Amino acid sequence: MKALIRADASVDIGMGHRVRCQALAQALVELGWTCCFVVDRRYQAFAAANDYFIDSEAECLALASNADLMILDHYGYLADDITALFQAQPNLLVLDDMNDRGDFSAKWVLNPINQTYSANVEHALIGSQYALLRPEFLARSTQFNHASNQLLITLGGTDPLALTLPILQALNARGFLMTDIQVLLGSSAKNADAVKRFCQDHAIALEQGLSDVTPLMGRAKMAISAAGSTLYELACLGVPTIFAQVADNQTRSLQQHVPLGWCDSMRFDTLSENERRAQTEALVKTVVAKWQDDRWLRTARDTALSLVDGRGAARVANCVTSS
Structure with a gap:
């Protein structure tokens, strides 16, 4: 066949x-x-x-x-x-x-x-x-440790709006602990060299082009992510997430998932470059607030796990x- x-x-x-x-x-x-x-x-x-x-x-x-x-x-x-x-x-x-x-x-x-x-x-x-989802997601989050203080940043295979670097810069400006961040870049991510230099200068863990992303997702306490197929991967592994919408086709999945309470989102694909800078600041402000909300994190994780089984x-x- x-x-x-x-x-x-x-x-x-x-x-x-x-x-x-x-x-x-x-x-x-x-x-x-x-x-x-x-x-x-x-x-x-x-x-x-x-x-x-x-x-x-x-x-x-x-x-x-x-x-x-x-x-x-x-x-x-x-x-x-x-x-x-x-x-x-x-x-x-x-x-x-x-x-x-x-x-x-x-x-x-x-x-x-x-x-x-x-x-x-x-x-x-x-x-x-x-x-x-790929077969490795069948392992499910019960095999991973979400107790670590790790913020995963993953903006898709190509990071089409090159958001990774400005998000890192905004987190740094707010005093977020850089050693608590794990960056995951796709093999074809935009502005990858600049992101790598920033991560090296600020002792931020970085991986690029991994074939199996489940260990990094499984260790994450929380994530900042694009909202394509990664939305379902993060839900399957029980990772509370703030999504940066980078494409129109992500609209309806976010409209259905954000009200469930395990994630939040902010739209970037319809904004000018100047507007994206302001939106990045707003996204990071939300991340910092959610990062400190243990009750929301626990509830969000349980909700996410109930949605996707891999x-x-x-x-x-x-x-x-x-x-």
Whole structure:
């Protein structure tokens, strides 16, 4: 059985699409599938050598008709494009976040937040139980020590708005203990050299490009994070978090998770550079207040742990295989 996955990654797109699709691909492989990514040639620097590289979406349609399953995680596809892909490959799984592309046809749609889709979708896999996490998250937070005074800062695989350095500078200006900070940079993070110099000058622990981030997340008392797929990773490991929203597609997940009480958020992607500086100060002020609120931290951790169990990829793979 052959599955094709249409997803791209880049500094501007981020790594989230690729990462969550890799988690699903691994679960499918364990059930006997062969999986291959279909990637726009412009983004081959963020792809693997054995990916299919295409120059137009028409090539993807041709490839889809010769597969047993097509997985689509691509915001460039609107409703008509998705329906055309479904006509080429009726075993179509669409990964979605915003539900803002109109009614489309698909065999399955996967959305880890609660959304309602039309009857043109045969099976809706909805809710955080379907969040696609890598297998290492199955270890769960009970195996980690959250008692340490460690603030994890992770702004995604690429840190598209280069927020890590100004957040560190604002924390330092407020007198936050620099040795209590752990920075995690993606392998393609913007402004990485400047972040590394600042961390070296202030004795801040830093890791970049880790394949397994669970030990760092598992030690964190609290986190500052971008709100893509990392939201579900941090929830799974029970880490109270202040999210910096860096993309529009993160809006609805934050709208559903912030009211639950385990996290807070501030939006950056719609702001000018000057406005981002003020927003950074506001974010750090919130972090410092929450850091000292032991009651909130305990409640937030328990709530987060109840939301995501790390088995979403296996659930989706089983649904697809058994249908």
